[in-house]
Amino acid sequence: MIIKAEIIAIGDELLYGQIVDTNSHWISQELDKIGVKVVFRTTVGDQREYILEAFTRAEQRADIILITGGLGPTNDDLTKPLLAEYFNCPVELVPEALEDVTKFFTRRGRELTELNRLQAHLPTRCKYIRNKVGTAPGMWFEENSVAWMSMPGVPHEMEKLMVDFVLPELKRRFDLPVIYHKVIRTVGIGESWLADILKSWEENLPEHIKLAYLPSLGEVKLRLTAVGKDYDLMVDQVAEQIHNCLPLISSYIYGYDNETISEVVGRLLKNKNKTLALAESCSGGYISHLITSIAGSSAYFNGAIVPYHNAFKIAMLAVKESTLGRTGAVSEDTVIEMAKNVRKEFKADFGLSTSGIAGPAGGTIEKPVGTVWVACDYEGGTVTKKLQLSNERDINIYQTAIAALNILRNCILNGN
């Protein structure tokens, strides 16, 4: 049986966009790991009727209801009185809770106010759960075989309650299935082409393994989800399915799970003991930023030049004036010279270069905005690619970077 959870985040500040609700995402991830299926997430403001409606609907759909927020000591915080109303019980002082909140303030050299004392008053049907890092207590209810937990909205307080109490308690009380996810990360192919290629493979997946396409800018992730009882068996079964689809799409796969393409490139360079240099024109330093965002990148990254005018392509990268005159800065010949020369200047094993029209201005009929050339020079030769991207500057910069890193990745794989 699938155990279903619903997450309810309470607070006007979330609905008005003043605070990002990172809690619901974090809780989703943690529940996913223990095999609880989140079926609904709701964000509701500090309003009685909407909060009660959220409680009612959640109870109809879920076995577990996790609530964050609305637990402060002020009048606009409604979670506690509404839980009491919903479960039809009074709110009374819990001595243990008062002791904890008193200690919390004493340790900080502060006096307890009347509002703080009220935080120790709880609905009589709940079990008090100690919040070790704040003053708003956790509350656990079990009613009609549904487990409810109310937690503060402050992320580190919520996380501590989840880790210390909620997750272990859920594992203890529920017979949870084992869920295993594996993500295949692809680049250089759109969602619908992938789906076309994988059609019959997908149709033949066993019932307990599901496939989802997760497209984002410049890449598509394929997520395989297996549900069962035996973790190791599912790992094997998913591996077998991936093995079956590899011949169809291996050239598009750059990595698995959470690994980004710049991490993959970094790992490959490090393992082969090779170094990289960049000459970035239209990508303007973004590839360098992606590479250097990774801890330890100084082991394989020698440096970059961003020559944002032709004069500096000539002066700093020895691109020939005649090349620029003949074919222009956005051309195969120019990126080849940039890649070769930056590799030489930085004494690197791989030289990667970009030149293009990022936009929104600067396009011509022959070279419209979004025209980009990429080159990678290494001992195995020089690989080039022309991209035809969008009208949006930020998208063009991003997609140039992803495409260039993928070309680099293939060159590293082809090298010694």
Added chain:
Amino acid sequence: MIIKAEIIAIGDELLYGQIVDTNSHWISQELDKIGVKVVFRTTVGDQREYILEAFTRAEQRADIILITGGLGPTNDDLTKPLLAEYFNCPVELVPEALEDVTKFFTRRGRELTELNRLQAHLPTRCKYIRNKVGTAPGMWFEENSVAWMSMPGVPHEMEKLMVDFVLPELKRRFDLPVIYHKVIRTVGIGESWLADILKSWEENLPEHIKLAYLPSLGEVKLRLTAVGKDYDLMVDQVAEQIHNCLPLISSYIYGYDNETISEVVGRLLKNKNKTLALAESCSGGYISHLITSIAGSSAYFNGAIVPYHNAFKIAMLAVKESTLGRTGAVSEDTVIEMAKNVRKEFKADFGLSTSGIAGPAGGTIEKPVGTVWVACDYEGGTVTKKLQLSNERDINIYQTAIAALNILRNCILNGN
């Protein structure tokens, strides 16, 4: 009358915590700006009964329903068929949509697949809204005086549809209260210090003007919100309040509203007809990326060098070996030489340099992780600053960039 909105985000990947739902937060903020009150946000998986239930509940609560996600061409994407089911209408080919999706692929030199063609089939009761940056069309419905809009889950596609169509359309169709926001952007001071300085000013704000502190990494935004009926009057009233607080905090203010610090720097350079060159060590190309992300930056940005090893600080930036030997790469002397030389190499008016220990490794007792030096060289002299940042690599890179751009900004303002 208050106009109420509900946001529905669709996708298993959100509930499983694999993707953060940034869309709902972004939409919340945009609706707040135009005076629409978000009363509920729901996240639901790719499951028929839950999606239909979310539609039903939303229609009971809201005047406006904004839906993101579930619009891909594959079988697990249910939004379109379920909207057709909900509004009890067939799905038919929309020639205009087919033309747009065909153009989208032709422009990229690719063939339309059968799945792509299906994306142009829409519920007959909807109005087709062109998605200029993707293939999943926008769909607008008006049923029982509720406005519905279905948008793709890819953030930049959703944002473009919102800005180009949804927000103007909502303003046109609904009698919205007049809300005026003005954001003051500050850098170099923490939230609680700002709040201390502004305490009595804040207490004297008129009832209809509210102040919010919006802290983020490296900066704090102050948002003034006025609610009323007369827009011009509110603009004047807010301007008067800002005029009153300027003497208190003017040295921390770098801009207003949506202008980022790299945009401010770009505008200043352009207006003064000056140019910039960068020598980025620990910031690794990130400042270059921030500068070149702005359209038209080639007018004032000459280029950057990212010398990720000492050897290239010497070879490419003529930093003296003796300086590196004496004071190390992370030192005032080194960043001064880097700034001076990169300015000379790129024939620029301003040379900006960074060198530091981004972490997580590489720290020493004298120079722990997070130690960063920044220099800016220009005709008025050389300005340097030492920063002591965090243990987190990405935070250190980000804060180095913001601090360096602020130093540059002050130098530009001080120059001729």
